[in-house]
Amino acid sequence: VNELAIRATVNGQAHKIIVLPGMTLLELLRDGLNLTGTKEGCGAGDCGACTILLDGRPVNSCLVLAAEADGRSVTTIEGLGGDSLHPVQKAFVRNAAVQCGFCSPGMIMTAVALLAENPDPTESEVKTAIAGNLCRCSGYTKIIEAVLDAACEMRGPGGRASHEE
């Protein structure tokens, strides 16, 4: 099998990685780079557990080949925050939006991308954004509350919601 050498930025760090042609980005992250925060749920693009940011956009890493990450920037749950938790992670903790936790990394990555694009989303916009992230514990209410809370927190004082619920 022909191995491919790719260059990708993962969580801010430049990597030169040798990948197999059929390897998914999810496999590369978990098995190659030990970034096991990204979860494999269905492996078919339906559940969103493996959501990562590719050049800032949320994608299912099980539907991206590792080779396609060549020249791109990848952000996983490990790349959020830094020394302390990211505001979205903090909001998930504060709102008890985590039950078994398996969907949380993917859910949080989608939420981070949403808030980067739309700092003041409505509840319905949050629902549309996370439609591809399944929570089998069915804890959606708390998750949606957490995303709205994170949005409020990240906008800071003075950045009041422009639409009352």
Added chain:
Amino acid sequence: VPLAGGTDIIRSLSNGRAVARVLIDLKRIPGLSGIEGTYSRFSIGAMTTIHEICTSPLVKKAFPLLSEAGMWLGSWQVRNRATTGGNLCNASPAAELACPLLVYDAEVTLEGPAGLRVMPLTGFFTGPGQTARRHSEILTSITCRRPGGAEAGHAGAYERLGPRSAMDISIVNVAVNLGFEGVSCIGARVALGAVGPVPFRVPEAEALLLGHNLDPRLIRQVSLVAQKAARPITDIRASAAYRSDMVRALVDRALSRVLKKVSRCE
């Protein structure tokens, strides 16, 4: 095998439903992505993602059925990868973008070693998962027009039925696009998806609309004609009989929405 967004092929490769020795990533070819054009005519690069279609101000304003239908396709994650060209070349009878593109008189440009050819989308689909694209060709762009040009009044609607409001494949989808002069219909397009081997237009239904004023009686007639034109199958999503009834209901609903929009303008 050409690789576009990969949201279907990578899944098929991992579960063994498809085999490919070589994948060629079309996304790396410059010039295959982007939306450009005017209010009456525009062109979409085949590698333009569904998310780009859904968020493009030009598409939303001039070709709104496309952005509306695009939002039904998969999840945000999938829309960020899935491409317009991939949606067409994959040739699902239920492809969300197919009916809106059919009612916008879409033409596809195919390029290969023998050169470039342009064909109407109506002739592009040849069966479930099959298209007129030759193995050595790639789909490079899609061009859309509004019937009657920018001057004519226009109203269209997209209706679809699916088990969930997100992430699900259509049981039936319908697009209609009408051009008006006053209240008289001077251009009509009616397209049906997921009720035949390929998404298709219904010329009999379009002929009924031409030259007439849209009213509830005409809408009922057109819906019945569309229902007759449908050749649905029974599968895991729905029975043929249910699909057939839903064609009538959805065409009725779509045209009624158009009627409402038109009467508001008068």
